[in-house]
Amino acid sequence: MLGFGDAGPAAAAMAGVTAALPPPPAVPGVPVLGNALRMMGDVQQFFVDAYRDVGPVFRVRALNQSFVIMAGAAANRLLLERGEALFTSEESFGGLDREFGMRVHVLRGRPHRELRRILGAGLSRDLLAARWEQVTAETERMLDGWAQRPAVAVVDGCQRLAAAQLSIAYTGASSAARFETLRSAFELVLDVTIAGKWPAATLRWPAYRRARAEIHRFARAALAERAAAGPGEGPPDLLDRALAAPYPPDVQAGMALQGYFAGVNTVAYLYSFMVDVLLRNPEVLARVTAEVDAAGPLTFDRLRALPALHGLVMETLRVYPPAPGSARTALEPFDFEGHRIEAGQRVLVATCVPHQLPEHFPDPQRFDIDRDFAAARRASLYAPFSVGGHTCLGAGMTQVLAVATVALLVRRLRLAPATPGRPLRITATPGPNPGRRFKVSAAPRAA
Template identity: 40%
Template sequence: MTAESVRTPLVRGLPVLGNALRMAKNPARFFVDCYREHGAVFRVRMLGREHAVLAGAEAAEFLGTQEGRDSLRSKEFFRGLVDEYGATRTLPGEDGASHKELRDIMRRGYSREAIADRLDEVVAITDRNIDRVWQPGRPVPVLRSMQSLVTDQLGELLTGASRPEYVNDIRIATMYLLNVLVTRSRPRVLLRDPRYRRAKTRVLQLSQEMIDDRSRAEAGAKPAVLIDDLMRANRERPEAMPDSDLMISVTGPYVAGLDTVANTMSAFVYAVLKHPDVLERVRAEADDLFAKGSITEKDLRGIPAIRGALMETMRLYPIAVVQMRTATRDFAFQGHRIAAGETLYIGTTVPHFLDEFFPDPERFDIDRYEKPRAEHLRAGAYSPYGRGQHVCLGKTLADVQMLVTTARLFHRLDLRLDPPGYELKMKTTPTPGPSLNFRVRVAGLRN
């Protein structure tokens, strides 16, 4: 049978809307259900437009191959964002040599080494936020609080200064940009909304403040690896990092972390509190971790329950449910023909919910990741940070940040779900994560 003779199934949907409502309600579940019914290749309709979907472990592995790199690109999905901010390119929207050049400039700033010897600062910033927001007897809106905490951490550690007054502006700008210009799930007219226009102006103001402040920083100032590397590239290789691209790049940690890291840590809090046996193990490890005071990266190797709970959170509550690409050429995948110019969804997290990879996949099981089980190591099984050349550049930094922060929260605080039997509700835009109404109550201080 030739590639052209295989008929790719079209997922049943509503007139005009197609599959938009099902996808919006629960994107992870939607792609899993479609994979189970149709296999690794199918087509969906979104608001009158048809898109091919490559899903499952097969698709995750394909992204890492030379054929995958040659057949797919990401430029179209981020072109609108680049144009909106007057830049020439941005890391997620570039492929090939251009993408590698930008990754090389930013690699050190987004690596675990950027904060590995500053874990006590991560703890101090976390404590500062706990003391300000997580007060005994008070209900705490978890996602909003995590967004403020993450912005505080990334601002101080990667750019040299914390700027909490810009948190809401970053959140609004990110929401509009992703919904309108990247996923295109909302009409472009929304970019005229005064709330977005103000937020965009404020984010550009933040960018300029960060650059100006770092330019004036005296010798001996606290390190800020990412912004220092970006500004060095701007000075020494302006063709690679022109002024316009520097402006958008310096706020990258905020945009990258505000919704993603904050979503994951919020889901972690819910999942741990929902499982008393896990809560007991997490508390015990957290207490041991901080018993001696100062911590090092080596100490993080001794918290398998916390690490397992974090990995299981990323499996069950993935942020990067799919990756969006455009076909650069005609190619065949699993016997199905994909035409040059087609827009595709790549369902890399589908295996997260398949029994053949993770037995009893709906169960929160933090021991899946230790040997001999190591279920995540099967080919194509586990993709919390995406796949291929666009795998999240900051994944190792985020791992360290989330491990330290969540351990500190459970070491210091006695947290309870509010109300006690709360069942997590999810938002899906701009990225999937716990809804804004998810709250916990601080029953008391533990340490």
């Protein structure tokens, strides 16, 4: 997700491949495992360290898989300007299409842009505004449930919360009753097809096949129910857009599943990291709480007038990006920063490495909710949701919903770490998150 001129325009891959150029250097690893242990933890920090030690393009190996990592401003610019011509996503994301009909991840060119346009309209922030009272009521109900438990596993709690919020916003009904099935199946597909954590044969397990079939029935039933009932009040939602789209039923079902899929991972992990940030930074928590207390009734329109909360979301995305890299496969050989990348090579553009470079973000180790992101966003150096044609469609909704969720959380609960002093232990799969062992105690906040 060094300015672009740090190595000159010729540093980026342009026309004219020089066959004599060497392959990218390899990051030193250990026998058999290669770089797997480092990449299983804080993968963003691993990319930053390797960038500093080896340079802007390098090779890594994790067990039987190898990747070329491209990082820095020139890499982001390349993905933005030439990504469509140089790369395909089929090898990395084809599993989502094969298993759940999520075709948008693998299309290219005009078909990709058209499907993104339709999906983007169905994932609009306008839906959150239209269903604000339903979403906030469900959020408050679920947060109040945290206070009834001796300890809350934060990642699990945030996954359940985000999945319920997004399914209500995007489809008008909560997916909470099928949460376990949705999470287990989606995470397994990601671990097999993208992370390579498990062999492809894992997707033939009977338990997974049953879960997959249940998810398909769920999506088809939701579409059939909407088709029978017709569009409701407010803007057309994800189900309406899917039904009206000129695609076969399996792809329409995959479109309907996009809202549930996003909540189980990206949004939930952002919430989880924000909880950790607030517990480790009392001054940030105090400032955010004071801002929320002064806001009065929390309407959708008032979300815009919460600068500390917006700063918290933006800075958390900088430090803990939900998508530290964009996985692709090279369609043709090309040159980058004095090295040759071959056709067919799996490539990961580590778009968020600039987040940790002082030339772009002064004092990057300091968590600063007053940081100015405007210039970095314009230059595609702030890229928590990647850059280019495959930028996350739900990025806008994620940021608005994160502001709302933290506002409701600090207004209703007082959180404390269940294990004070426990260090943050990031795990990389199926997406960077604080791990299953991160727990908090929650108590109702006194009026």
